[in-house]
Amino acid sequence: MLDPFSGSGTTVISAEQEGVQGLGVDVHPFVTRVASAKLNWRADASIMRERAQDVLREVEREREVRLPDSPLIGKCYPDLASLTSLLRIRDAVERLRKGDEYDELLWLVMVSIIRVCSPAGTAQWQYVLPNKTKSRVAEPLGAFEARVELFVDDMLQMQHFADHPRARIIGADARTLDGVDDGWADLILTSPPYANNFDYADATRLEQTFLGEVSGWGDLKPLRKSLMKSATQHMGGWDAAEAFDSPLLIPIRDELIEVYSKLEAIRKTKGGNKAYHLMVAGYFLDSAQIWEALRRVSAPGVKVCYVVGDSAPYGIHVPVERWLGELALSAGFKEWSFEKVRDRNTKWKNRKHTHPLHEGRLWIEG
Ligand SMILES: C[S@@+](CC[C@H](N)C(=O)[O-])C[C@H]1O[C@@H](n2cnc3c(N)ncnc32)[C@H](O)[C@@H]1O
Structure with a gap:
């Protein structure tokens, strides 16, 4: 089973449970680091607990911490004592590294409490909303200990599957799938980015800022450039001619140009002035490249389950599953069908359109 957009690793962990090579x-x-850390669930639970205690003892030494010079962190952690405690956990995890799998498990425990210890409005893997507050804020040391126990429980549960094949995670671009062998996959199961303006670079900004990996909005630029184009923030400096000149988009070119032109025109009448026309063109060019790459790594007779949702930026409907299906056939797959799972129209409601949207599974075979 291949997941070309594996995120935090849900599908590859399920593959491990099912005894399927993932x-x-x-x-x-x-x-990718989060997912790889999770794959260390075979580690010894009692050593995990001991190593977590070492971290807490190191925190008690109350070493000096350097406060991050970041307005976002300042806004999200107004309580200095709590922030200091969280930073001490971060530093202790780094200082006590031994070069083994517990390092990454403890890193993930630490990462997993960054949000819950902030009063800022945050959701799991969502943008930070520093101007909103949440009612329950965790205390860092207690949160760390509780998370260790949760991890240990999960590890012990998973260890029933310890003799199943090990999954792997590769840091690579789904548009090329470098590092994946030709004909490798019998099954492709994935939840790709939707063309709905969600920015996966921004989604981890709080954690990455806290860890000192980025210090401001501009530092996310290289990451944005590497992502599949699915948000207007990804479109800076991109020229849609690349899409319209590409032979890969021939099957949908006329319809795409029509949607593109409508979006370009309507944009001028809207306050937000968002470049959805570019986003849509970029999204389908990237998707066409992804189907080519997936064809290369698929075994004959492959089955693909691609979770998709359609979208209607500025109320202009984009028939996502049909266009994706047509592009998949053009890349050499044999047939496509769509199985609706639910209706939705939440994301765009605030943009005052009522176009009914849905979400479901695009099945591709052959
Ligand atoms: C909907 S999420 C997948 C969630 C995943 N199923 C999970 O359990 O966490 C889409 C993922 O696509 C990734 N992504 C975006 N552009 C990509 C690209 N060009 N190649 C590979 N992955 C990409 C994002 O980083 C994000 O993790």
């Missing part, structure tokens, strides 16, 4: 690919280095 391979995950994601281009986002932070997310």
Whole structure:
């Protein structure tokens, strides 16, 4: 089973439970690190607990911490004592590294409490909303200890599957799938980015800022450039001619140009002035490249389950599953069908359109 957008690794972990050889690919280095850390569930639970206690003892030494010079961190952690405690956990995890799998498990425990210890409005893997507050804020040391126990429980549960094949995660671009062998996959199961303006670079900004990996908005630029184009923030400096000149988009070119032109025109009448026309063109050019790459790594008779949602930026409907299906056939797959799972129209409601949207599974075979 190959997941070309494996994120935090849900599908590859399920593959391990099912006894299926799993391979995950994601281009986002932070997310790839999270997934790879999770794959260390075979580690010894009692050593994990001991190593966590070492971290807490190191925190008690109350070493000096350097406060991050970041307005975002200042806004998200107004309580200095709590922030200091969280930073001490971060530093202790780094200082006590031994070069083994517990390093990464403890890193992930630490990462997993960054949000819950902030009063800022945050959701799991969502943008930070520093101007909103949440009602329950965790205390860092207690949160760390509780998370260790949660990890240990999960590890012990998973260890029933210890003799199943090990999954792997590769940091690579789904548009090329470098590092994945030709004909490798019998099954492709994935939840790709939707064309709905969600920015996966921004999604991890709080964690990456806290860890000192980025210090401001501009530092996310290289990551944004590497992501599949699915948000207007990804489109800076990109020329849509690349899409319209590409032979890969021939099957949908006329319809795409029509949607593109409508979006370009309507944009001028909207306050937000968002470049959805570019986003849509970029999204389908990237998707066409992804189907080519997936064809290369697929065994004959492959089955692909691609979770998709359609979208309607500025109320202009984009028939996502049909266009993706047509591009997949053009890349050499044999047939496509769509199985609706649910209706939705939440994301765009605030943009005052009522176009009914849905979400479901695009099945591709052959
Ligand atoms: C909907 S999420 C996948 C969530 C995943 N199923 C999970 O359990 O966490 C989409 C993922 O696509 C990744 N992504 C975006 N552009 C990519 C690209 N060009 N190549 C590979 N992965 C990419 C993002 O980093 C994000 O993790």
